[in-house]
Amino acid sequence: MHAKKESRPARGAAGNTRPYSSPIDATLSRLEGVKRTGPGKWIARCPSHDDRHPSLSIKEADDGLVLIHCWTGCAAADVVAALGLSLADLFPGDRRTLADHSNGPMRRPFDYRDALFGVAHEVVVVRLIVESVRAGHPLSDEDAERLALAQERISDAARIAGGVL
Numbered sequence: 001m002h003a004k005k006e007s008r009p010a011r012g013a014a015g016n017t018r019p020y021s022s023p024i025d026a027t028l029s030r031l032e033g034v035k036r037t038g039p040g041k042w043i044a045r046c047p048s049h050d051d052r053h054p055s056l057s058i059k060e061a062d063d064g065l066v067l068i069h070c071w072t073g074c075a076a077a078d079v080v081a082a083l084g085l086s087l088a089d090l091f092p093g094d095r096r097t098l099a100d101h102s103n104g105p106m107r108r109p110f111d112y113r114d115a116l117f118g119v120a121h122e123v124v125v126v127r128l129i130v131e132s133v134r135a136g137h138p139l140s141d142e143d144a145e146r147l148a149l150a151q152e153r154i155s156d157a158a159r160i161a162g163g164v165l
């Protein structure tokens with residue numbers, strides 16, 4: 001595990017957008033029927049459909065990113081929406097800006113490692129948008145812009161690594 005700053009106050013009242021110290025806390029606290037199945041892995045009832053048996057898998061990646069998957073096919077975007085969260089809430093604080101729908105430039109000079117993490121997160125964002133479209137949701141203008149931003153950021157990362165894309 002990475003060292004995490006514990007400067008944030010303890011859990012706040014429900015309804016706050018950022019009351020939790022980590023994405024996994026925010027996610028698990030809102031789910032029902034949570035059972036731990038292994039290190040960094042849980043199952044729970046999916047909030048996005050009438051789920052009698054836990055069909056939602058939750059995994060916390062090494063960097064704190066929360067991965068969720070409903071085995072009956074709910075899109076990740078629908079699952080987090082049913083929890084009152086957004087996809088950006090699945091990202092740890094220091095990476096959240098990469099998931100936000102903002103159009104800001106990359107925040108600071110990247111090194112290779114940062115560039116690689118940045119690309120990895122952009123790919124997750126793209127996958128989540130693709131999943132949403134596959135689930136039958138129209139591609140919103142916001143999502144289309146976010147896809148363009150992902151390409152831009154991946155190109156930036158390649159440039160930082162000395163390549164041209």
Ligand SMILES: [Zn+2]
Nearest residue numbers: 046049070074
């Ligand atoms: Zn579901």
